[in-house]
Amino acid sequence: MTAAPLLEVDRLSVRFGPSTVVDDVSFSIAAGEKFALVGESGSGKSITALSVLRLVDGAETTGAIRFAGKDLCRASEREMRGIRGTEIAMIFQEPMTALNPLFTVGNQIGEVLETHLGLHKNAARARAIELLRRTGIPEPERRIDNFPHQLSGGQRQRAMIAMALACEPKLLICDEPTTALDVTVQAQILSLLDQLQAEMGMALLFITHDLNLVRRFTHRVGVMERGKLVEVGDTESVFADPQHAYTRKLLASRPQREVQPLAADAPIVLAAEDVGVTFSIARGWFDKRSFAAVRDATLRLRRGETLGIVGESGSGKTTLGMALLALQPISAGAIELDGQRIDNAARGTLRAMRRRVQVVFQDPFASLSPRMTVGQIVGEGLALHRADLSKAERDALMSEMLDEVGLSEAQGVDDVLQRYPHEFSGGQRQRIAIARAVVLRPEVLVLDEPTSALDVSVQQQVLALLARLQRHYGMSYVFISHDLAVMRAMAHRVMVMKDGAIVEEGDAEALFDAPRESYTKALLAAAHLA
Amino acid sequence: MTALALARTHASPNRRMWNRFRRNRLGVWSLRLFIVMLVVSAFAEVLSNDKPLVARYQGELFFPILRNDPEVRFGGDFHTPTDWSDPFITEQFAKPGNWMLRAPNRHSGSSTEYFSKPPNPSAPDANHWLGTDQVGRDVVARLLYGFRVSILFAFALTAIGLVLGLAAGAVQGYFGGRIDLTAQRLIEIWASIPELYLLIIFASIFEPSIGLLLILLSLFGWIGLSDYTRAEFLRNRSLEFVKAARAMGLSNLQIIWRHVLPNSLTPAITFLPFRLGAAILSLVALDYLGLGVPPDVASLGELVRQGKSNLDAWWIIFPTFALLVLTMLLLTFIGDALRDAFDTRKS
Numbered sequence: 001m002t003a004a005p006l007l008e009v010d011r012l013s014v015r016f017g018p019s020t021v022v023d024d025v026s027f028s029i030a031a032g033e034k035f036a037l038v039g040e041s042g043s044g045k046s047i048t049a050l051s052v053l054r055l056v057d058g059a060e061t062t063g064a065i066r067f068a069g070k071d072l073c074r075a076s077e078r079e080m081r082g083i084r085g086t087e088i089a090m091i092f093q094e095p096m097t098a099l100n101p102l103f104t105v106g107n108q109i110g111e112v113l114e115t116h117l118g119l120h121k122n123a124a125r126a127r128a129i130e131l132l133r134r135t136g137i138p139e140p141e142r143r144i145d146n147f148p149h150q151l152s153g154g155q156r157q158r159a160m161i162a163m164a165l166a167c168e169p170k171l172l173i174c175d176e177p178t179t180a181l182d183v184t185v186q187a188q189i190l191s192l193l194d195q196l197q198a199e200m201g202m203a204l205l206f207i208t209h210d211l212n213l214v215r216r217f218t219h220r221v222g223v224m225e226r227g228k229l230v231e232v233g234d235t236e237s238v239f240a241d242p243q244h245a246y247t248r249k250l251l252a253s254r255p256q257r258e259v260q261p262l263a264a265d266a267p268i269v270l271a272a273e274d275v276g277v278t279f280s281i282a283r284g285w286f287d288k289r290s291f292a293a294v295r296d297a298t299l300r301l302r303r304g305e306t307l308g309i310v311g312e313s314g315s316g317k318t319t320l321g322m323a324l325l326a327l328q329p330i331s332a333g334a335i336e337l338d339g340q341r342i343d344n345a346a347r348g349t350l351r352a353m354r355r356r357v358q359v360v361f362q363d364p365f366a367s368l369s370p371r372m373t374v375g376q377i378v379g380e381g382l383a384l385h386r387a388d389l390s391k392a393e394r395d396a397l398m399s400e401m402l403d404e405v406g407l408s409e410a411q412g413v414d415d416v417l418q419r420y421p422h423e424f425s426g427g428q429r430q431r432i433a434i435a436r437a438v439v440l441r442p443e444v445l446v447l448d449e450p451t452s453a454l455d456v457s458v459q460q461q462v463l464a465l466l467a468r469l470q471r472h473y474g475m476s477y478v479f480i481s482h483d484l485a486v487m488r489a490m491a492h493r494v495m496v497m498k499d500g501a502i503v504e505e506g507d508a509e510a511l512f513d514a515p516r517e518s519y520t521k522a523l524l525a526a527a528h529l530a
Numbered sequence: 531m532t533a534l535a536l537a538r539t540h541a542s543p544n545r546r547m548w549n550r551f552r553r554n555r556l557g558v559w560s561l562r563l564f565i566v567m568l569v570v571s572a573f574a575e576v577l578s579n580d581k582p583l584v585a586r587y588q589g590e591l592f593f594p595i596l597r598n599d600p601e602v603r604f605g606g607d608f609h610t611p612t613d614w615s616d617p618f619i620t621e622q623f624a625k626p627g628n629w630m631l632r633a634p635n636r637h638s639g640s641s642t643e644y645f646s647k648p649p650n651p652s653a654p655d656a657n658h659w660l661g662t663d664q665v666g667r668d669v670v671a672r673l674l675y676g677f678r679v680s681i682l683f684a685f686a687l688t689a690i691g692l693v694l695g696l697a698a699g700a701v702q703g704y705f706g707g708r709i710d711l712t713a714q715r716l717i718e719i720w721a722s723i724p725e726l727y728l729l730i731i732f733a734s735i736f737e738p739s740i741g742l743l744l745i746l747l748s749l750f751g752w753i754g755l756s757d758y759t760r761a762e763f764l765r766n767r768s769l770e771f772v773k774a775a776r777a778m779g780l781s782n783l784q785i786i787w788r789h790v791l792p793n794s795l796t797p798a799i800t801f802l803p804f805r806l807g808a809a810i811l812s813l814v815a816l817d818y819l820g821l822g823v824p825p826d827v828a829s830l831g832e833l834v835r836q837g838k839s840n841l842d843a844w845w846i847i848f849p850t851f852a853l854l855v856l857t858m859l860l861l862t863f864i865g866d867a868l869r870d871a872f873d874t875r876k877s
Contacts, residue, residue, distance in 0.1 A: 354779030
């Protein structure tokens with residue numbers, strides 16, 4: 001039974017200058033096996049995968065990588081070119097950047113076939129169409145002449161897979177293949193990979209941070225932490241009985257429900273009535289078309305309540321959030337804060353409203369100005385809205401706030417105020433963004449995918465922080481997310497949006513347990529929460 | 531090492547910016563040398579002057595550097611201002627009780643040597659350290675005064691261009707849409723006006739002066755920078771920290787000033803030393819063509835022109851060329867260090 005493994009990574013270490021990114025990692029993958037490397041960002045999982053193809057530049061690599069008995073670390077560059085694409089293929093996270101935008105899909109698949117298999121142009125085209133059909137792209141005869149931008153995200157990823165499978169590789173490396181995709185599309189791509197893997201009998205190496213995916217999809221799993229492989233074993237036994245502390249921490253960091261029951265008489269803070277947002281798209285000089293991003297959105301947000309807005313990309317959930325913040329002009333309906341209209345309001349009304357409605361964005365790298373210190377970032381709103389306080393009082397408020405979000409000297413972060421955002425980790429930056437919003441003591445906080453860019457363990461901490469702040473200050477949250485697990489953990493009520501319209505609304509528990517609409521059911525099924 | 535790191539994180543933003551600048555040693559030395567050059571040229575009147583700083587004649591003190599009395603005051607025949615290089619004056623002051631304290635270099639930028647023995651342009655000697663030009667003016671003094679004119683002109687032109695370019699780019703990029711579209715078309719029309727012809731025409735209508743040149747060159751000097759700034763603003767205005775600032779209730783001006791502008795300065799700072807250099811060179815070029823500063827004002831371009839027409843007089847062209855090259859090099863090195871200083875990501 002113990003056939004020689006297809007891929008054997010033996011004591012692999014990768015160093016960039018003084019820092020060791022992959023440290024003494026050994027694992028093996030048998031032919032036809034689905035193996036996952038899980039870990040948070042910076043754990044070295046992607047570098048390990050790239051090392052297999054010797055695609056890491058400027059690194060010092062030691063150890064051995066044996067593929068079908070051959071040591072890839074000793075293979076010549078020429079031999080490696082023969083192996084890449086034919087024996088071992090790879091698909092990447094972001095299919096938009098992994099495909100060349102200037103060539104048609106057919107060109108790019110055909111190129112692989114022509115170089116590696118020496119097929120003639122016409123034969124390559126026929127084979128490319130066949131591959132596209134196999135990956136489930138509708139009308140492959142037409143799609144083959146499309147450019148990458150003409151395909152949807154899911155179709156692009158299918159085209160990438162078709163390209164990777166062109167030479168029927170023995171090993172397919174998938175680097176976060178579904179991370180950039182919507183949940184329903186994710187599910188489709190995974191089942192496609194599953195089916196193709198079974199048909200072609202290839203081995204899969206999955207690089208991912210998504211534990212849910214690992215559990216459902218793979219035979220064996222290796223857990224990486226800061227360059228080291230801390231645990232490796234059968235997926236089921238690792239999930240059932242994790243041995244290493246880090247694995248246990250990862251498994252435990254799935255969002256926990258943090259919802260406090262609402263007071264029965266909690267007043268309505270924010271209300272939206274039949275809100276519509278229309279964008280006009282210029283076509284040429286005089287022709288304009290309009291596009292309804294949000295249609296007839298009605299919502300009520302009570303004090304202390306978390307209203308979740310779920311939807312896939314393009315569903316209009318972020319646009320609705322921006323409209324609630326009065327950052328996006330609305331074309332229909334009305335938005336009221338405490339009974340006062342804030343859509344198209346006068347400057348003075350808006351200014352007073354700004355302090356009461358704040359926002360936290362998704363990307364902690366883009367939401368803080370890199371040229372301002374943390375003190376300037378958090379202090380700015382206070383200086384504007386609390387001019388009644390002295391500088392010393394404002395500084396005290398600011399320090400207190402930063403301490404509350406876990407950034408103070410007492411918590412091991414020195415001299416926060418004088419430092420720039422890039423000196424902090426992603427989770428810490430998100431805390432800074434939260435401090436910037438909450439220091440104004442808003443009544444409503446719009447959270448636009450606040451944890452989507454964070455690692456799972458950090459995600460859990462940030463969610464706990466948000467829940468604690470909500471209890472402390474009695475804030476209401478509008479929680480926008482595509483992540484149903486997070487939504488289930490945080491929301492009192494949930495609204496499901498699709499193509500600009502609200503398709504279903506209800507109490508979180510009820511909605512998750514017994515969805516009424518077919519779209520909601522599909523979403524939940526894709527996320528394996530139903 | 532840790533003490534150093536600690537000192538870094540505890541320093542104020544400005545202090546850290548200076549620390550980053552200091553890390554670039556070439557830039558620091560260039561800055562020092564450049565400052566020395568600026569200071570020296572600022573004191574040009576004291577260092578290089580045909581009139582003495584202080585003089586004592588028959589028990590009375592004179593300050594000819596401030597007020598040049600007529601020759602009759604010192605026993606001469608004429609009521610014209612004293613020519614201090616006249617051998618007769620030197621004789622008068624050699625008498626007991628009379629003395630004068632002269633500048634290290636006894637020539638000013640525009641003073642002509644009427645009493646020199648060799649024909650003009652004369653080779654370097656003890657009196658004229660770098661010889662004289664074709665009119666008999668001291669080359670050292672010409673360089674000193676000319677450098678000052680060039681550098682002040684360049685600073686002014688760059689500052690005006692920077693302000694106009696940033697402002698125009700900021701308005702177009704931040705507001706975008708119709709404003710952007712209209713402004714772009716207007717700028718395209720404006721930029722198609724031929725600058726050199728305009729200069730030639732104006733030089734023939736008006737008396738050429740530094741002020742006029744500054745205005746004319748400023749009219750067009752901002753366009754390139756405004757394009758870069760506009761692109762940066764277009765990119766940065768859609769970033770989340772700008773949305774967060776809007777959600778905070780800051781006014782457009784505050785958002786531009788505090789959030790977008792500091793993040794859009796990269797092209798301005800990157801091009802700053804080159805713009806300074808280009809401004810110096812544009813004045814040199816205009817002077818060379820005879821469209822520049824009036825003839826009595828010392829200028830580097832005028833020296834280059836003389837150097838070209840007197841190729842055998844190497845003492846004119848070589849020092850001028852060397853000074854220009856040195857200035858350009860120093861500005862480039864300082865610019866490099868400046869870019870490091872503004873990069874908050876650099877540790």
